[in-house]
Amino acid sequence: MSPTRYLHGFGNEFESEALPGALPMGQNSPQRCPYGLYAEQLSGSAFTAPNCLNRRSWLYRIRPSVLHVRxxxxxxxxxxxxxxxxxxxxxxxxxxxxxxxxxxxxxxxxxxxxxxxxxxxxxxxxxxxxxxxxxxxxxxxxxxxxxxxxxxxxxxxxxxxxxxxxxxxxxxxxxxxxxxxxxxxxxxxxxxxxxxxxxxxxxxxxxxxxxxxxxxxxxxxxxxxxxxxxxxxxxxxxxxxxxxxxxxxxxxxxxxxxxDVVAWHxxxxxxxxxxRKFCPVGALLFDHPDPSIFTVLTSPSDESGVGNVDFAIFPPRWQVAEHTFRPPWYHLNIMSEFMGLIYGRYDAKPSGFEPGGMSLHNAMLPHGPDAEAFEQASRADLGPAKIDDALAFMFESRLPLYPTSFAMSLETLQQDYAECWSGLRRHFTGNGP
Structure with a gap:
């Protein structure tokens, strides 16, 4: 059987049953459920949450969960x-x-x-x-x-x-x-x-x-x-x-x-x-849009427009902007960024960032393309180009991300990571006062 389509985050009701007639109709908790099942509600939000934010499902199961946690x-x-x-x-x-x-x-x-x-x-x-x-x-x-x-x-x-x-x-x-x-x-x-x-x-x-x-x-x-x-x-x-x-x-x-849930709604x-079904949106003439255009999912916070966590990806896509430095620009960000690479080569880090690897750029710590990426992008032919061999992602949070002792003791931690920027040389051509 094909999966149920699920319009996530808009309060839509969906239902599925593994046995015909297992899902009670017209009443969530009848005196006797079909097949001798137990009715149980799983609430993912407060009962009084606004309709657009209220999350709950009814489960019709062989035994209730009170028999599981004992x-x-x-x-x-x-x-x-x-x-x-x-x-x-x-x-x-x-x-x-x-x-x-x-x-x-x-x-x-x-x-x-x-x-x-x-x-x-x-x-x-x-x-x-x-x-x-x-x-x-x-x-x-x-x-x-x-x-x-x-x-x-x-x-x-x-x-x-x-x-x-x-x-x-x-x-x-x-x-x-x-x-x-x-x-x-x-x-x-x-x-x-x-x-x-x-x-x-x-x-x-x-x-x-x-x-x-x-x-x-x-x-x-x-x-x-x-x-x-x-x-x-x-x-x-x-x-x-x-x-x-x-x-x-x-x-x-x-x-x-x-x-043991036989039916749910x-x-x-x-x-x-x-x-791969994500539809990227980007610049059509010049300049580099903010990476928020690559957000797949967000966990909202109490501060409007600021995510508790954002999940963003950097998928295959066309780049067409003219007179524009195409990799991510150098920046200090109020958000903290944990990145991983699923496959391919990330355009801002052509060397040293491999599939299965990870990076951490915390809030207000500067980062951006390494020296190799800067040199290549500064001299690249700016005709239409497609990134079709890479998929990277980012868990981004408004909060500082603290590494664990396990992470800091891993042999895979690159002790010389910051050296990837050491080749950024002076290009200034102006005259001093």
Whole structure:
């Protein structure tokens, strides 16, 4: 069955059922649900949130979730950190990492989570964490949900099969998947090990950005977002459910699969998006637009127009502007930028930034093209040119991003990253006073 189309962020109601007639009609919690199911509401917003912001879904399941979270035991997840986290002094400077290999004994998607930076305060529901995941095996009878935030998953290599309470989402490099706060899931590896990035968003759920003068079309189109068709596991055997809550991790031993939702309806559900369907907007004559034109999703903050987290991409696209320096200009930015490269070569960093790598440019720390990129772009033929071999992304936040001690101790940390600008030489031709 094809996935349900999901118009994300506009309060639309959608429904799906794995068995005919499993979805009650005309009433959310009847005295007796079809097939002997239990009705359960999953709320992703306050009950009194405005209609356009209210997120909730009704789930019709074999057993209610109160049977899943019982007798929790503390477990160790030493490399997954939660803000506020200042376990190492934050360096004043730009940082970049090479790609990390997936070890032969790498664990599951959850076990392989490695926090690189954190921002804000999970308890205040503000900020984010950026993680690297290194997964070597599938989750079989293990399940997980994150009560601290929603998870935006960006595979870099290796396909993922994400089984959720709402159904199955398959996610490959070049696609993203978002699992909302509180949704249970497990991850299988389709074709061997997988590596990628995760943004754990503590704040308001991701939604489409306000297009402003761009108008009704362009950027990410709502019709290209998909959530799953209802599917359920009727599995009666010992299983394990891990929960992240308040920055701590717990395990509950249960006697059945928690992915037992037979039908659902609502507007709070997992979804996926193919980044190759993003429609870039850019300059047609001269000058370099702000990178906000590449925003796919945003987590709004209380400050109008300023994102708690923005998810932006730098996809294949045509560049046609005349008399214009085409790579990103040199800048100091009020926003903090965590970047990753999914494939290809990023135009502002032709050397040293490889697929699977990462960089961190914090608020008000200068950055921009390296010396090689500057020289090439300054002398380039400015006819129409297409970037068709690269896909980079950015988790951008209004908050400072603090690297973890794990990130600062990685062997892949480039100790000489700042040297990429040392070749920027003086070109000034004016006369002094």
């Amino acid at each position: 007798n929790p035991k503390d477990i160790e997840q030493s490399h997954w950190k939660t803000a506020p986290c200042r376990d190492v002094g934050a360096p004043l400077g730009q940082l970049r990492w090479d790609a990390s290999d997936v070890a032969d004994d790498a664990g599951s998607f959850i076990e392989g989570m490695r926090t690189i930076v954190t921002a804000g305060d999970c308890g205040q529901r503000v900020g984010m964490a950026a993680h690297l995941y290194l997964a070597g095996r599938s989750m079989v009878d293990d399940y997980f949900y994150d009560a601290d935030g929603e998870l935006l998953i960006v595979p870099q290599f290796g396909d993922l099969r994400i089984f959720t309470e709402f159904g199955l989402l398959e996610c490959s490099p070049g696609e993203i998947c978002v699992v909302p706060r509180g949704v249970k899931f497990r991850v299988e590896l389709s074709a061997g090990p997988s590596r990628g990035y995760v943004c754990e968003n503590y704040g308001a759920p991701f939604t489409l950005p306000y297009r402003g003068v761009i108008g009704a079309n362009g950027l990410a189109d709502p019709r290209d977002f998909f959530s799953p068709t209802a599917a359920f596991e009727d599995k009666e055997k010992p299983c394990r459910l891990s929960v992240k809550w308040g920055g701590s991790f717990y395990r509950c031993d249960i006697d059945q699969s928690p992915l 609502g507007n709070y559900a997992p979804y996926k998006y193919d980044l």
